[in-house]
Amino acid sequence: MGTFSKLLFVALLTTCIACAHNQTISLQTNQIAIGIQAGAPALPYFVYSKISLPHLNEEFKNSNALITLEDTYDAAFGVSFNDIPANGYTGQAFDNMETASRYLQNILKSKGIIDSQNYYLTSINTANSDGYILIAAIYRPVATISVFGKFNFLARQTLTAKDSEFFQAYRKDDTQNDLDIVYEWAALPIDCVSYQAFQAILLTLTANKILEQKPDHDYWRKERQWIAGNHLSVMVKQDIQVSQALGIEKGFTQSQKIHLQ
Secondary structure, three states: OOHHHHHHHHHHHHOOOHHHHOOOOOOOHHHHHHHHHHOHHHHHHHHHHOOOHHHHHHHHHHOOOOOOHHHHHHHOOOOOHHHOOOOOOOOOOOOOHHHHHHHHHHHHHHOOOOOHHHEEEEEEOOOHHHOEEEEEEEEOOOOOEEEEOOOOOOOEEEEOOOOHHHHOOOOEOOOOOEOOEEEEEEEEEHHHHOOHHHHHHHHHHHHHHHHHOOOOOOHHHHHHHHHOOOHHHHHHHHHHHHHHHHOOOOOHHHHOOOOOO
């Protein structure tokens, strides 16, 4: 079991979801709409606000989002939104990016995306022990890739979905041809992806960004910083952008007293 799986298992087992209980942020209707537009980086604000899933689902509809929470529960989890409990848990939380990718692909397929199987959720787990994860949604045109190792640049690897390293983003293949296109990314507390309801929100925000088909080339620079150990810098700067867009004076990183060294 990987580090992410272990941390997720502990969070689910104890149900001590710190991201949901440490603080509460009040969001007005216009702020919810802005958060939906901001995408996955706004996930902590939806979690901290403790907004109910039905309320948030209606806001997705009001924002003219192509994919709602209702769509996600139906396509990803095979459960009618009307039948889920208030906490959104139906026993289908993912604990790895392979499962998360399958859920994402099912959502996209339900919306008529012909090559939905080529979209993946990836993660960089170097900061997992500190409680943070870097997630990216990518388009990858092939099911088998030959790349240099993410952490050993001299090691050439041939990877498929059977390999955990497959679920990392790669800008180039081993012949320096372009490979993955990043459509969404977010630096997040693991607590905020540790429960099915939170994951449903993440999948919904991410799938909507994919449908916009706007590549985010800034990810590669942020990923290098993250791997180099500057994960707090990436997270704080991202949070500042989101909190400013929402009109909130202090973002969640400031509220949690996350400071750069």
